[in-house]
Amino acid sequence: MAAEDHVASGDLRIAAEAGRPFIEVRGLTAAYDAKIVVRDVSFSVTAGEHLSLLGPSGCGKSTTLRCIAGLETPVEGEIVIDSEVVFSSQRRINVPTEKRKLSMVFQSYAIWPHMTVFENVAYGLRTQGVRDAEVRNEALRALRMVGMEELAHSSATALSGGQQQRVALARSYACRPKAILLDEPLSNLDARLRTRMREELRELQRQFQLSTIYVTHDQEEAMAMSDRVIVMRDGRIEQEGPPLEIYDRPQSRFVADFIGAANIVSGRIRQPGSGQPIILDVEGTAIECAPRAQLPRPHADGSYMVAVRAVYAELRRDAVPALANHWPATIERRTLLGDLVTYAVRWPGGTLRVHGFPNDLFDEGSSVHLHIPSVRAILVDAD
Amino acid sequence: MSVAASGAGSSLAPQRHGARRVGAGVWLPLAFLAAGLGYPFLLLVANAFNVGDPQALPPVEYGVANFVSLLDHLDWIGNTLLVSISATILATAIGIVLAWILYRTTVPGQRVFEILIAIPYPLGPLVGALAWSALGSPQDGMLNQLFTSLTGIREPLLNIYSVPGIIFVMAIFEAPFAVLMIGAAMQHMDSALEESSTVFGAGKLRTAFRITLPLMLPAILSSALFLFTSMMGAFAIPTMLGTNARFYVATTAIYVLFQSYPPNYPLAAAIGVVLILITALAVWLYARVLKNRTHAVIFGRNYRPRRLSMRGWTPALLAFECLYVLVSLVLPLGVLVLASLQKSGDLSWIPTNWTLSNFHYVLIDFPTTREAIGNSLLLGIGTGTLGVALATTIAWTVHRSNSTGRRLLEQVTMLPQAFPRLIFAFGFMWMVMSLPIHLYGTLFAVLLAYIIVFLPLAYRGMSGVVVQIDRSLEEAARVSGAHWGRMMRTVTLPLLRAGVLANWVLLFMISVREVSASLFLSGPGTQVLGPAIFSFWDSGGLPRVSALAVVQAAIILAAVVAVRRLAGSKAEQ
Numbered sequence: 009m010a011a012e013d014h015v016a017s018g019d020l021r022i023a024a025e026a027g028r029p030f031i032e033v034r035g036l037t038a039a040y041d042a043k044i045v046v047r048d049v050s051f052s053v054t055a056g057e058h059l060s061l062l063g064p065s066g067c068g069k070s071t072t073l074r075c076i077a078g079l080e081t082p083v084e085g086e087i088v089i090d091s092e093v094v095f096s097s098q099r100r101i102n103v104p105t106e107k108r109k110l111s112m113v114f115q116s117y118a119i120w121p122h123m124t125v126f127e128n129v130a131y132g133l134r135t136q137g138v139r140d141a142e143v144r145n146e147a148l149r150a151l152r153m154v155g156m157e158e159l160a161h162s163s164a165t166a167l168s169g170g171q172q173q174r175v176a177l178a179r180s181y182a183c184r185p186k187a188i189l190l191d192e193p194l195s196n197l198d199a200r201l202r203t204r205m206r207e208e209l210r211e212l213q214r215q216f217q218l219s220t221i222y223v224t225h226d227q228e229e230a231m232a233m234s235d236r237v238i239v240m241r242d243g244r245i246e247q248e249g250p251p252l253e254i255y256d257r258p259q260s261r262f263v264a265d266f267i268g269a270a271n272i273v274s275g276r277i278r279q280p281g282s283g284q285p286i287i288l289d290v291e292g293t294a295i296e297c298a299p300r301a302q303l304p305r306p307h308a309d310g311s312y313m314v315a316v317r318a319v320y321a322e323l324r325r326d327a328v329p330a331l332a333n334h335w336p337a338t339i340e341r342r343t344l345l346g347d348l349v350t351y352a353v354r355w356p357g358g359t360l361r362v363h364g365f366p367n368d369l370f371d372e373g374s375s376v377h378l379h380i381p382s383v384r385a386i387l388v389d390a391d
Numbered sequence: 392m393s394v395a396a397s398g399a400g401s402s403l404a405p406q407r408h409g410a411r412r413v414g415a416g417v418w419l420p421l422a423f424l425a426a427g428l429g430y431p432f433l434l435l436v437a438n439a440f441n442v443g444d445p446q447a448l449p450p451v452e453y454g455v456a457n458f459v460s461l462l463d464h465l466d467w468i469g470n471t472l473l474v475s476i477s478a479t480i481l482a483t484a485i486g487i488v489l490a491w492i493l494y495r496t497t498v499p500g501q502r503v504f505e506i507l508i509a510i511p512y513p514l515g516p517l518v519g520a521l522a523w524s525a526l527g528s529p530q531d532g533m534l535n536q537l538f539t540s541l542t543g544i545r546e547p548l549l550n551i552y553s554v555p556g557i558i559f560v561m562a563i564f565e566a567p568f569a570v571l572m573i574g575a576a577m578q579h580m581d582s583a584l585e586e587s588s589t590v591f592g593a594g595k596l597r598t599a600f601r602i603t604l605p606l607m608l609p610a611i612l613s614s615a616l617f618l619f620t621s622m623m624g625a626f627a628i629p630t631m632l633g634t635n636a637r638f639y640v641a642t643t644a645i646y647v648l649f650q651s652y653p654p655n656y657p658l659a660a661a662i663g664v665v666l667i668l669i670t671a672l673a674v675w676l677y678a679r680v681l682k683n684r685t686h687a688v689i690f691g692r693n694y695r696p697r698r699l700s701m702r703g704w705t706p707a708l709l710a711f712e713c714l715y716v717l718v719s720l721v722l723p724l725g726v727l728v729l730a731s732l733q734k735s736g737d738l739s740w741i742p743t744n745w746t747l748s749n750f751h752y753v754l755i756d757f758p759t760t761r762e763a764i765g766n767s768l769l770l771g772i773g774t775g776t777l778g779v780a781l782a783t784t785i786a787w788t789v790h791r792s793n794s795t796g797r798r799l800l801e802q803v804t805m806l807p808q809a810f811p812r813l814i815f816a817f818g819f820m821w822m823v824m825s826l827p828i829h830l831y832g833t834l835f836a837v838l839l840a841y842i843i844v845f846l847p848l849a850y851r852g853m854s855g856v857v858v859q860i861d862r863s864l865e866e867a868a869r870v871s872g873a874h875w876g877r878m879m880r881t882v883t884l885p886l887l888r889a890g891v892l893a894n895w896v897l898l899f900m901i902s903v904r905e906v907s908a909s910l911f912l913s914g915p916g917t918q919v920l921g922p923a924i925f926s927f928w929d930s931g932g933l934p935r936v937s938a939l940a941v942v943q944a945a946i947i948l949a950a951v952v953a954v955r956r957l958a959g960s961k962a963e964q
Contacts, residue, residue: 077870120867121886135877
C-alpha cells in the first residue's frame, strides 16, 4: 500500500518535471590502460529518481559512477548534470570533481579517521563556506536523521560498520548535493543490517527526493530501492527499465539468470505464424510462450531459449486439462529454504526448478501437475 | 563472497586520464638517484680497473691487475662472508624467536619488551662494539674481571676479540631489525591458517614448521637480505673487535688501504666491486626463492592473532627475552655509563671515585667532539626532513599516480640497499672530489650520502603509510567539494602526520649513529659523532670515548621516547 502511494507520488513528480533528464550520460566510454571497461553507455536520470546500476563485478557499473563523480576521466562521451555539461570529450570540458556539487557514499565508507563524527559530516558544508552556526545545525540535523546525534563528538574510528555507514549517509545528505551517488554502500554489512539499512536509505530517499544513482551487484537491493534499474554487463547496458519489468520480462538469458531464479529451457520454434502464439518445441513437448513482436536472438545452434521464473511455475495436485502448458510431473527433490521451498520437478521437457511455500508441501516422489502460464514463458536472447 | 567479488572490482578501478606522461614525481627522484648512486658506482668500477697511477681520476690505464692481486687476499673476502653469513643467521634466528614470543605467545610483558628489544638497533654497532670491548676484552673486560674476582680463575671467561665475538655482537645489534620485520608479518598473519592445521591433527611443532614458517618466509628472507648487506658493509664491529687479532674483513681492509701511505685506492675499489657483486648475487637469490610467492596471501582482514599459551615454557621464553635485553642493552649501556664516570681507564664501582669531567670534556672543552655532536644533530634533522620528503614523494608517485616508470622508480629507490654503505661512501667520496663545485669536506656531502643510503628504509616506511590511506578518503573530500589544496590540508596531510613523524625519527636516529657512510666523507670541520667516537676510541681513552658514546646513546634514547609518544598518540586516534 505504502509502496503504491510512493509510486503514485513519484509519477506525479516526474510528470511535473515533464520527464526532463536531470543527469544525462551520453556515449560514455571509459578505459584504463588499454582495457575498455565501459563501452558507449547512455542513460539519464530524472529529478528525484532513484536509478540503480546493477551487474556482476567488472561490468563497469562502478566506473560509470566514478565518471559521473569526476573521479575517473572517460575516454569519450558527455555527462550533463542539471543542464551543466560537466564532461564532454568533444568540447574538451572536464569539470573537476569538487565543482560538480554531488555527494558520494563509498563502499569503504571513507570516514576520515582523524576527525570526529561531527567533523566528518560538517566537512562538505565547510568547504562550501557555510557559516559556523548553520554548519552546526545542518550537520546535527543530518546526524539526527540517521540516529547518530549522540555520537556526534566521538572519534570516527570508534564506530561499528553500521554506524560508519550511517555517518557516511549523513555526510552525503548534509552538504545539500544536486544528486547522490552510492557505490555498493551496503556490501560490507552483514545480511540483517543490510536489510535494515536498505529501508533507512529508502526512507531518506523519500524525504529528500534527490536524484540518486546506486551501484550494486545485489539484485534484491536494486529491486527494493529503485524507480528504474539498469543491468550492465561487460561495460554495456544489457537492459533498462522499472524493477518489475526487468523481473517479469528479462530481455536476455543473462538478465534472467542474474535477477531472481529462472529456468532456461531451450528448443525449436514451431509455427512462428502471424497472430498465432509462439510455440517452443522442447524434445517433443510444446510450450506456449508469451507473445513478442520479434523473435529473440537464437543460440549458435539455432535453438531458442525461454526463461521461466521459479516462482511463476505452478504445481497442482489435480489436473486442470483445459489449461495450456499443463503437464503431469514428478517431484524429484524438495529443499526447504525457510521462507521458500524449492522443488526439482521432473516434467516431459526435463527438470525444472519451482518455488513453493512451506504451507503447502509436496512430498518427494509424488506425482503433481505442472503449469506454466504462457505469459510467464519469456523468450530471451541467447548468449 | 560478495565482498570478495566487489573488492576485486574496485581493485580494477581504472586510472586517471593522462596516464602516459612521465611525471616530475618520477623523473626528479630518478635523476637524483642516477647521479647520486650511479655515478659513484661507475667511479668505483673505473677505479677498480685502474692499473696506472693510483691517484689518477679518471684512470689513465685499465687492467685487471687489482683483481689479480686481490687473489692474494682472498681471506678478506672469506672472512667477510664468514662473519656476515654467520651473523645474519644468528640475528635472524634471534629475530624469529623474539618476534614469535612477542606476537604469537601469551608470554607476559609484551609492551615493555617490544620497546626494550627495539632499542639496540638505533644504538647501533659502534656503541655495541665499544661497550662489548669494555665488557669482554680478555685482559681488562669487566665481565672477565668479575669472573676472576668471583672464582679466582685467571683464565678470562670470554674473549670478545675473536670471530665468534664479532659475530655475536653484530648479530645482537642487528637482530631488532629482524624482530621488527618478521614481527610485522606475524601480527598480520591470519591465525585461522594455523588453527586449521591444528584441526587437521598437526601438533604445535608441526604447525610451526609446516604452516607458520613457510608463511613467514618472505618476511624472514627479506629481513635476512637486509641484514646481510648491512653486515657486509659493517665497519665498526670488525675494526674494534677484530684488528687486535689481525682479523681483517673487506671493509677494514679498505680502510687500511685507504689510510696507508701511499693509499691504494684501486685495490680498495676492487674489494668494493667484489662486495657489490656478492650482495647483487644475494638479491638475485632472494628474488629467485620468492618467485611465485605472494606476500598478500598471509594478510587477513582485522584478525586478532590468537596467541599460544606456552604454560610451562613461559619462564624459559621470558628468560630468553631478559637475556637478550641484558646483553644488548643493559650490560652495554651500563658499562659505558660506568666507564664514562671514571677518572682513569680502570673501572671503579665506588661512586665517590666518579666524575662528570669526561662529559664536560666531550661536550664543552674539546672542540672536535663538541662540533661532532652539533653536526650530527644537524645531519639527523636534515636527513630526517629531506629523506622523508623524498621518500614520501616517491611512495606517493609509486602508489598513487599512473606515471609511466613508477615501477622502475621503486626498484631504483630500493637499489642502495644492495650497496654496503661503506663501499657506497667510498665511491661517493670520489664523486664529490671530482665535482667542479666545492662539496668535498662539507656537511652537505655527508647529508646527500645519508639520504641516498637510507632512502630504501625511508621508502619502505612511507610506502606502508601511504598504502594504508585508502584512496576513497581523498576521493570523499573531492566529492564533498574540496579542491586539491584543501584536500591535502584537511585530509591527506593529517592522515600522513603520524607516519611521517615516526619515519622522521627513525631516519634521525640512524643518521646520528651512522659511521660507515660518514667515515670517508667527514673530516676536519665536518666531524660527526660516529667517526668521532671511532677516532676517539683510537686515541681518547675509555672514559672519554664512553662519555661521547653515552651522549650519542642519550640523543637516540630521547628520540626513542619521542617516537613512542607519537605511536601512543596515533593509537589513541
